[in-house]
Amino acid sequence: MSGWLVIALTAGGSGLIVAAVWARWPALILWGLAALGSAYAGGVASGRDVWLTTPLVAAALLALGEASFYGAERASGTDYSGRQAARVLLAALAGLVVSAAVLLAASIAVPSSLVLTLVGTLAAVLAIALPSVRFRRRV
Amino acid sequence: MNGEPTRIAAPVALGASASPDSIRRAPTVKLRAYLLLAAAGMVGGLAAGLPQLVALAAPFAAYVALGIALERRPRLTVSAEGWPDRALEGHDVSGAVRIQADTAVDRIELELRCGAGVTSQGPLRQVLRLGEGQQEEVGTALQVDRWGARHLGTLACGVSDGFGLIRYELAPVSLGAVRVFPRGETLRELINPLEEQATTGSRVSRQRGEGIEFADIRPFVPGDRIRKINWRVAARYGTPYVTERHPERNADVILFLDTFAEVREGAGSTLKLAVRAASSLAAAYLARRDRVGVVGFGGALTGLGPRFGQVQQYQILDALIGSEVIFSYADKDVRFVPRQMLPPKALVIAITPLIDERFIGALVDLRARGYDIAVLDVSPVPLAPAGKTASDVLAHRLWLLRRAALASRLGELGVPVTEWRGEEPIQVPIISTSALRRRSRTLAA
Incomplete structure (x- = not known):
């Protein structure tokens, strides 16, 4: 850039x-x-x-x-x-x-791709699943 | 009541409240923004193979995860208390909003949404913070600009959690409705009717009979009471004379309100002036123990027959605040008015902007039926200024001339017309009307 x-x-x-x-x-x-x-x-x-x-x-x-x-x-x-x-x-x-x-x-000393994959997967799951579960519950 | 503004009953507490069960939850802009930033950073880092981007986005993701994990549903009750259900036009209406928090709430946003014709004296939005078990009372004052039945407004209450990620909306709390009575004015002099009624009142009649005020002395005739003999005069002339007195009577006064049409410009309105005048006149006549009635003559016919007392005053005020112009092409005349509302020998005070032919026709008809009429012209002239072009100015002048001719024609029929523009106290046109009536009686004599 x-x-x-x-x-x-x-x-x-x-x-x-x-x-x-x-x-x-x-x-x-x-x-x-x-x-x-x-x-x-x-x-x-x-x-x-x-x-x-x-x-x-x-x-x-x-x-x-x-x-x-x-x-x-x-x-x-x-x-x-x-x-x-x-x-x-x-x-x-x-x-x-x-x-x-x-x-x-x-x-x-682990493959960075593995770390990235794990972190990315975890973040994606958290970002999508957690709010969905929380907001589906009726108040 | 004469000389006093309208008295208002004690305020009534309203029980409007929003309970914790009516809380609605929604994500905030901040939550969406942080989620998007976190997702963009993670995806970008994965795509480009740059762990630095993931490290850049990770705090946002961690913030969101922590905020949602620590979320606690707030429990609070918001209630509006002490708001009156009656008020005077132009006066403050004050009350309070009580917030009771059963759990600690980091940020409570209160937003006041005023109803139509209602303005707030204080800030419309306030932010509070309450600990567990605490309560807060926020007082505020509202001003109602015009008479009538008004909804004061609603109070919206929003709560944000400590992280500002989730917003809880409580159902809006209504502050209730208020009936705003028109502002009255002090009237020291009133238009005296030509004829009084037979019942006792505070008005000295032109007739002679039993009373207090001295009227005349005349020779004794058989049938006169001995107690009426004026002994001093009898001693001087050597024959018995009796004293005649004026009896105290009351009058029937009908406030004849033109609701066919009104002229309105900004906050000014001929109907507003008319209702203010009617309110003042009703209070003043009732204070003199006259019977007062009101007739709203327009697209819809409304009214109250003449009666005495304070109850009647409140009924008249209730009838007046419901006055509105209802547009109608129907050709109406005074035959539609029930006889009880227009009793014989009543003084009819017409309050009108003199712009609707049907009302003017009704005035002429009433005069022809022998009613004693005075017209208070709530002038639309200040509300309808001349335009800028020469033709507009000419049209405006022609309109003024037509109005003057109409007033003159009504005057010739024995209906004095007095203009009131609302700038001066209403006492001024009332005195002018009385003077006009005296002059016309003198000329007729």
Whole structure:
């Protein structure tokens, strides 16, 4: 991916997130985060040292998502700024740990394709099955 | 009641509430976004063989999995309490919303959706956080802009879990309905009827009989009571004289409301003015122990026969807040009005914008039947300004001339017309009407 495309994706993603918070339109945040993630993926493809930066970027993206959703769904009369800041920090820390753990698992001496297959299968099953089971239950 | 605004009964508590059983659950935008990001990262990582992308998406997947695994269904009850069922036009209607949480709730969003013609004095959206077993009472005030039966609004309550992934929607809580009575005005002077009724009241009659107010002195004739003899005058003239007095009588007053048509512009309306005038006049006449009735003469005929007292005042207010213009091509005249609603010798105060020929015809007909009529013209002129083009201005001037000619024609028939634009107190046109009636009586004499 060319440098200009990475810059454009970064700028576009940031703009989308700012617009989502400003216009209180949470649906835009997905596209903003996706654009930022794609920009980072472009950096990954360009061969930079990603083993160190990936957990940081993952944590930053999650923290950015949390802060953006809070900003887009804010309401008058809220006094949760402190609690929300702590929650964002906690999410970032947890994201850092999870991301690093995934990378660590991928770097151990087993075929990476096996790890990826296992992780992908597990994630797909979780992503599809868990919400389906939860939301099928009547309240 | 004269000089006092309409008194309102004590507020009645409403039991409207939303129970925990009526909770609906739905995923939030955040849940969908994180799931999509996680899936995209995983699939992209698998396709490209890049574990870094999986590591990028893994925190989102972990967040979703943790949030769904730790989800707890909230249990809370929302109820609206203390909202009145009666109010005065333009006054605040205040009440409270009580939220009782049986489980800890991280984020409760309350959104007030006002009914038609109702505005909120405070914020429409509030966010709360309640611990287990806690309850919170949120008070708010609403303002109702116009008389009538109004639905105050509903309160929507949404709850988000701690992760913001799942949203629980409670069934909206109704704040109930309120009957808004028109705002009354103080009236110190009223239009006096030409003739009173036979029953006792507070109005000094022009007739002579038993009463308090002095009327005249005349020579004694056989049959006069001894107690009526004026001893001072008798002593001076040497023959007995008796004192005559004016009896105190009451009057029948019929408020004849034109509901054939109205002119409306923004918040202003001729019907709104008419109802306000009728409310003020009814309260003032009833306070003087006159019998008051109301007739809504229009597409639909409504009304109340004349009666005394505070109960009648509330019935009139109820009838007035139900006043509405019902469009009809039907040709109606006063023969449709029941006789009980238009008793003989009644003072008929017509409140009309003078724009419908059928109502004007009814006025002429009533006058021909010998009724004592005064017309309060709730003027549509401020609500229908002239256009910008020369032809529009000319048409507007012609319309004004026609209205003036109509008022003059009615005046010649003995029906004084007084214009009221709603800018000044209603007392002003009432005094003008009384002066016009006095002048016409003097000219006739």
